[in-house]
Amino acid sequence: MIARCPSCAAEVEEDAKRCPACHWDFAARRAPAKLGIDDAAAEVLKRALKLEDFFPEFTAEIAQKVFPRSGLFAYADKGSLVEQGESGRDLFIVCHGSVQVERGDGTATKVLATLGAGSLLGEIALIKNVPRTATVTAVEQAQIYRLDFNDLQYLLANNKALGDHLRELASSRSR
Ligand SMILES: [Zn+2]
Numbered sequence: 001m002i003a004r005c006p007s008c009a010a011e012v013e014e015d016a017k018r019c020p021a022c023h024w025d026f027a028a029r030r031a032p033a034k035l036g037i038d039d040a041a042a043e044v045l046k047r048a049l050k051l052e053d054f055f056p057e058f059t060a061e062i063a064q065k066v067f068p069r070s071g072l073f074a075y076a077d078k079g080s081l082v083e084q085g086e087s088g089r090d091l092f093i094v095c096h097g098s099v100q101v102e103r104g105d106g107t108a109t110k111v112l113a114t115l116g117a118g119s120l121l122g123e124i125a126l127i128k129n130v131p132r133t134a135t136v137t138a139v140e141q142a143q144i145y146r147l148d149f150n151d152l153q154y155l156l157a158n159n160k161a162l163g164d165h166l167r168e169l170a171s172s173r174s175r
Contacts (some may be wrong), residue, residue, distance in 0.1 A: 007031060018080040020088055023146075025079055032073040035143060037063055041072055041095045045145060048093045048120045050161040069148035075138035081146075082122060082136040089129070089149040091122045097142030103134045114139060120169065126152070127170040 001014035006029075010021035017026055024031045037060045045051070046058040055062060063070075072095060075081065081092055084103060092099075098116040102109050112134060115121060124133050126149070138144070155162055 013086075016086070017083055020083075020086050023073070025076075028076055028079065032075050032079060032144075035072045035074055036060075037072045037145070041143070041145060044095045044118055045093055045147075048118055049147075049155070050159065050165050051155075053161065054155070054159055066154075067147060067151040070146055070151045072143055072145050075142045075144055077138060077140045079138040079142075080135070081138065081144060082132045082134070084133065084135045085131050087125075087131055089122075089126045091120060091126060091147040091149075091152065092136070093145040093147065094119045094121075095143045095145050098139045099136050099142055099144070100139050101134050101136050120166075123166045124170045124174055127166050128174075133174070 002011050003014050003016070004010070005012050005019035005022060005024050007024040008019060008022040010019055012019050018024065019026075019031075022031055039060050042058050042060045042063045045063060046055065051058050081099060082088065094115055094117050096117055098114055099119075099121070100111060101113045101115060101121065102111045104110075121136060122132075125131065
């Protein structure tokens with residue numbers, strides 16, 4: 001069954017918790033609020049994305065220039081970042097708070113990990129071009145940087161350290 005997102009009118013699954021296009025949260029009836037990025041968040045991105053050689057200094061201003069489609073978002077408690085089985089190749093970096101990663105196998109749901117500030121996630125779908133392999137929700141309130149797939153292209157093509165890191169992460173988390 002197909003429904004429509006009340007925010008952007010994209011077609012979504014009837015039981016979707018969140019619109020994959022605009023990230024509208026159906027339970028909360030709003031999209032995660034976009035926050036201004038500050039230099040502390042930029043520093044978290046720099047470490048998580050292995051940008052040291054690319055941008056010895058990576059400030060909030062540079063982040064906004066090189067990642068124009070991306071941004072820092074405030075998620076409410078249990079707000080959904082990613083749903084297992086949906087498509088999507090954005091990366092997520094936890095800047096403040098934490099998220100819970102869980103996987104269902106049809107009958108049971110297992111919590112795989114709780115990831116805190118500095119953690120990067122979403123790399124399996126990105127690297128392997130497969131549907132999301134787990135569901136990720138905010139634990140209490142969390143600030144998450146959502147790195148748009150289109151903003152990543154140049155970095156992926158030119159920053160070998162990041163590509164290697166993402167492949168290693170994807171491989172270790174797929175086991
Ligand atoms: Zn939408």
